[in-house]
Amino acid sequence: MTANALSPLILVDGSSYLFRAYHVPYLQALSTSDGQPTGAITGVLNMIKALKKDYPNGNIVVVFDAKGKTFRNDLYPEYKANRPPMPDDLRSQIAPLHNIIEAMGLPLLVIEGVEADDVIGTYAKQANELGIETVISTGDKDMAQLVTPHVRLINTMTDTEMDEAGVEEKFGIKPDQIIDYLTLMGDKVDNIPGVEKCGPKTAVKWLKEYGTLEGVIENSDKVKGKIGENLRSALEQLPLSYELATIKTDCELPYDVSELGPKQADTDTLLELYTKFELRRLLAELKAANGETTEADEEITPAKIDTHYETILDEATLDTWLTQLSDAGTFAFDTETTSLDYMKAELVGVSFCCEAGKAAYVPVAHDYVGAPSQLSRELVLEKLKPLLASDTLVKVGQNLKYDANVLAKYNVAITGPVLDTMIESYCYNSVATRHNMDALAEKYLDHKTIHFEDIAGKGAKQLTFNQIELEKAAPYAAEDADITLRLHQALYPKLEKESQLLSVFKEIEMPLMPVLARMEQGGVLIDDHLLTEQSHQIGARLAQLEMEAHDIAGRAFNLASPKQLQEILFDELKIPVIKKTPKGAPSTAEEVLEELALDYPLPKLILEHRGLSKLKSTYTDKLPLMIAPSTGHVHTSYNQAVTVTGRLSSTDPNLQNIPIRSEEGRKIRQAFIAPQDHKVVAIDYSQIELRIMAHLSDDAGLLTAFKEGRDIHQATAAEIFNVALDDVTSNQRRSAKAINFGLIYGMSAFGLSKQIGVGRNEAQAYMDKYFERYPGVLTYMEDTRQKANEKGYVETLFGRRLYLPEIKSRNGMRKKAAERAAINAPMQGTAADIIKKAMLAVDAWIVEQNDPRIKMTMQVHDELVFEIHQDIVEETTAKIVDIMNQAAELKVPLIAEAGIGMNWDEAH
DNA sequence: GCGCGACCATA
DNA sequence: GTATGGTCGCGCC
Structure with missing residues (x-):
């Protein structure tokens, strides 16, 4: 066996992948026809295959744990004592897997008395000393201690690589601090004692402060509070934990790193093993590589075509x-x-x-x-x-x-x-x-x-x-x-x-393309003088705000820089920190400044400055520049293949985020005008996503509320707060509205409580009450989550599909996020389908009229905007509203509401 | 000149 | 709590 000095060494932590593959749901289902499970085998082999593809010159070495005790058990009899014995259906996959890897010609190491980590650590160290680029393929974060300029980690299951910088980014500390870090935290699973209640945050904090484990131990009397006591009482056992957490780099091994290298694959044995364990894809690939033809398999690499x-x-x-x-x-x-x-x-x-x-x-x-x-x-x-x-x-x-x-x-x-x-x-x-x-x-x-x-x-x-x-x-x-x-x-x-997908493609998306093309080419008319005028006014006000702010701060600074602002507010003016950004810096986000504005003058100025400069730079300055000289109009691009839910997106400029909520923002809409003698007509669907929720959930109460044309938020409030419809206060209606929106977003009680400013228990009580009154909605939400988990995707009413790969994530946060997306997607996506259908129908009607006085100009998710000649505006609008109302047949009415005006603001 | 995080505009 | 796109500052190459 010889190694090519130029090829990177790929050390594969087979045991780590074996366990992880064993727990992957879709792999668990795999077995031979006589019941021998093969999921973990398949998982590990797929992973090796991916590595071969990613590192074509790589020198792949696979390492597994051996049976029996290791030196760590001698150090500490409790080591891994909590581990349940290996399940039989996993154990039975190990020997075949080893046989296959050997037949593939890859060096396979199973060394008694140490763990796979230690074998990898030893080779990584040898390779590092020889300057051989080394990649450790593992799912185990503990290996981060092995990273050097020549050694990096790759997690093939999540496809993420980690070098020294990556370690620092992920953990907040350097690779040579990882052992200290693991020591402080301990490991519940492996039964390694650490400092009680010390998790990643605390460990990193201490190491940043004192540099090393030794530093932490020396300064342990400086740490206050309960956690300080915990640290002091753990002092004695930390050296042991350190030893257990340290990956051995001086194992005695049968080969040196320079002796590792692939052998010729034993194709006959591989064929036999693949056949025996019914690994059909691998079998097909092996045969294909040997020039034999096999039955068609869509995932097989297509034959190279001569060009x-x-x-x-x-x-x-x-x-x-x-x-x-x-x-x-x-x-x-x-x-x-x-x-x-x-x-x-x-x-x-x-x-x-x-x-x-x-x-x-x-x-x-x-x-x-x-x-x-x-x-x-x-x-x-x-x-x-x-x-x-x-x-x-x-x-x-x-x-x-x-x-x-x-x-x-x-x-x-x-x-x-x-x-x-x-x-x-x-x-x-x-x-x-x-x-x-x-x-x-x-x-x-x-x-x-x-x-x-x-x-x-x-x-x-x-x-x-x-x-x-x-x-x-x-x-x-x-x-x-x-x-x-x-x-x-x-x-x-x-x-x-997939007939459903084909139908979305043929009946919705392809026909929509020329409609969008017409809208883009037609463009929208903008009053650039008005915008320029607004830019000047905003500019003057910004200058004034800046002067006042510098005055208060006592020095000049860039109001637009969160970093400088943070220095001024929290370091120099000593204003208390309320919230931090995900990376730990004090946040200067809107909600924080709002709160501070109650007590301090500067945050208020900053808020106004931010709002105005955003408007100026994004809208009043930019839009006039985007007018095409050839047409005098602004021509956006609608992207039809960006959003995962089926919505359109708009760029250059984005016409789907023109301000409407604030007073100043609305003024920008006044610059969206119609040509001479034409009006701007805006028609939007009222509560479309809630109507879709009513339809999909089939909830009797919700259906009735919509059929009877009630104010849905008011109706919801009456149910939740147990009051008569007419007695609903504006506060109650506001809370109900937040709940209704929250449902569409797959909310939690935590999210709701933050939104409406009540305690978490109170928010939970509202949600409970809601689901009690609208039980169909609860069932629907549960069914949707279940379907997403089972099938890995959810669908809109018209069969558009959204896959949710993260729904299988073992990371709780990610899984929860995927579940929320699963709840939201059918509603957001069905709404997108419906307005697309409406656009097709409206466009067909306009084309049929062959009247240049009618033009569809914009789509903003639940709203269509038109310019229509004043002579025909009333009847044309009525006709389009009618078409939009008929765009889909739901169990509740679809209601489109129109506004007509001289500009987009007036049309609302 | 580029990529990224923070922030903020919309539905 | 869902889905987007644009701007800015800032660190980096």
């Missing part, structure tokens, strides 16, 4: 290609342009592909020095136009809305059958990956694409596509089309297997 990419510079070749595209019936298509901003972008070339691996790029506007002569943009578009508008040809693209927006400037439309791979991926699984092409190619095709930065550079010196040499541009562009087609071939069949 032939062509650059088209003459008309005859273009014609031949276009004929091929037509004959193929389905083709992928992509544009290359000068900008990501569709309003500024100019077309530089187009690429297409109708057979995996065969693609072409047609440059039309590369203008670097020495660029060859190219076909004209006009000619190429003229020839392509009928294909893109064909009613029969299927056009496949990645984020086609962008291409459609760019081509619209050249009067070329993409219509007829259109499929978008970004949306396919999004509908298939909104959380598995980002939906950009590079990520999709890697996930679904196991292919690393050429990145734009690879050919264009990055930063200020980044080239635009027209400046890139054809030799580099063509493979990139052609690959885009090729990969798009292959992604479609990979993703569409997956959607077809």
